[in-house]
Amino acid sequence: MPNDYSDDRLRLIARLYYLDGLGQNEVAKFAKVSQAKVSRLLALARERGIVRITVADYEPRRRELEEKLRTKFGLATAVVIKSSDGLEGTDLRRAVGHFGAAVAGGLIEPRDIVAVAGGRTIQELVQHLPAVHNRSLTVVQAMGSVDSNVSQVDAQEVGRVVAQRLGGNFLSLNTPAFIPEKRTRDALLTLEQVRNVHAHLDRARVALVGLGTLANSVFVERGTLDAVMIRDLERAGAVGEVCGRFIDARGQECATAWRDRVIGITLPQLRKIPQVIAIVSGSDRTAAILAGIAGGMIKSLIIDELAASTLLGMPALPPAKVTRKSARS
Amino acid sequence: MPNDYSDDRLRLIARLYYLDGLGQNEVAKFAKVSQAKVSRLLALARERGIVRITVADYEPRRRELEEKLRTKFGLATAVVIKSSDGLEGTDLRRAVGHFGAAVAGGLIEPRDIVAVAGGRTIQELVQHLPAVHNRSLTVVQAMGSVDSNVSQVDAQEVGRVVAQRLGGNFLSLNTPAFIPEKRTRDALLTLEQVRNVHAHLDRARVALVGLGTLANSVFVERGTLDAVMIRDLERAGAVGEVCGRFIDARGQECATAWRDRVIGITLPQLRKIPQVIAIVSGSDRTAAILAGIAGGMIKSLIIDELAASTLLGMPALPPAKVTRKSARS
């Protein structure tokens, strides 16, 4: 019997390897096959559940902090990911993304329309979404691509991954995030394809967004935002960015030339979406978070432990329904 | 916190590795340690039971065959080890030894006196005896060493391993298995040390023995037995060997010069021991097995599947209490 994939055979091999501590080479002799095949058979045994590996639950979340955040800022959901020691940068994003994914996945219902922005932390998150394609989502790209060579962190790519992993189809925006001239931008906005995307954004139930700071954002990293523009934004009171739109401390869009260059979901659209989940890592983003919440955009938060603590040490702004114009200087 | 062996940390690391499928390098970045340490921490997590690997039971025995053997040959216990396909030689011995060990271990009681012979299959078996030293056995070497450089398969070494793994002390014989001159042999037999061993052999409750054929035994392999001697033995009707003693089809010791050269347990001693377990692999040994049973030495059998089948196809001899002298030619 040349190829025998019977459970019994797999049990024998799995037992010798996992329980009796033989190496794959020894098992191979025993079973009269190559080591390569043993490796494959073991993989099969794991798939079939003949070998079961259980790990005592690791609790990746800080529930007390979540509760405090939720009540203090009136959030729908707060998820605080443990960040053991001095993690930062990519490692931190990875931690938040990894463990945030399960929760984020759970917040998305089978037939939702999901708006998806770009960003580094969100990129890490979507990679780890549970790969069960049993949903029929409509995933909509919520902002254009930062520059011409599409990167892993662009909304286009992130959205594609969400649709692929969770199951559903993907509505791509197929435009840059920024257009130097307002006129060109406006022309693009009238395109059927773009208008279709916006129509779906209007009806989205869930949004996954990142939050940027002035100093440390993908735009700066990718050279889209120059020093002059940053000065302008600072003068206009910008404290952060969401979906390519810069907001002041109250969560209103800053009135600069920049706002006429953006293609992507608008703040009013975000405000309408009942479940906007901001995925954030790093303690330098607290101002942006506060602003996002105050402005009524952000409804839920997935965040690392340290940033959560920092946030809890800051005053919650009352949701500002007052001014529509941004405060100047 | 430089060295943190908390369960929580281990859970995190174990989870990332075993459940989330990260490599140790990735986990290492996550945890800010070297890959080496991750490897060590994972080992620790397994030890602590944070990671648990279970394998669906593999049934290594052929119970139907065991039952048939038991009734047909009037055995106390018969253990038939599956030998999937065309295993032979060392591989077969290894299979029988590996899976036979658990059963053999179970047949030994906490305070038993255990006589142990040498042999290749038995050697494989004792290696895999469950390493729980909670017994206080007296392990007695049942035959001398085949030649001067003690090998792994000699009773001396095998016995030592039994005592070490199961727990207990070991009575060594410290003599060769064969002495060219009867006089020297007889002199050795009077030694206090040797007599002590024999005294214990008289009171043994369990014996682990192998069975040899004329053509294929450790003695031939090691060059102890020459062609002339083999001719003699054949003429004397020898069909096999147990503990250095050659027996005819009735299970009586063959009357040749050889019998006066052996140092080791005698057939009468073996007959008195209530639980003599023969560990055998290979279908060429069936005649020896039959003889051993017929002669009243062998009470239990640990054997491979193919040999068991062969054995079942042969006629069971009635236990011969009749002749004390071996049949000649």
Place this chain on the structure above:
DNA sequence: AATCATGCCGAATGATTATTCAGACGACCG
């Protein structure tokens, strides 16, 4: 204080495991 024993660490290294690759084989056509 100096010395030693002990334990822990990560770089390097050796050992093991997973994957790639090219060939063999059989089923299924044309």
Place this chain on the structure above:
DNA sequence: CGGTCGTCTGAATAATCATTCGGCATGATT
């Protein structure tokens, strides 16, 4: 028949993992 897949295989190789080793830190002992 002779192709043409598709699947399966083990050798070779790439990737990954475990262990060794020397260095460093800590704390006990002289």
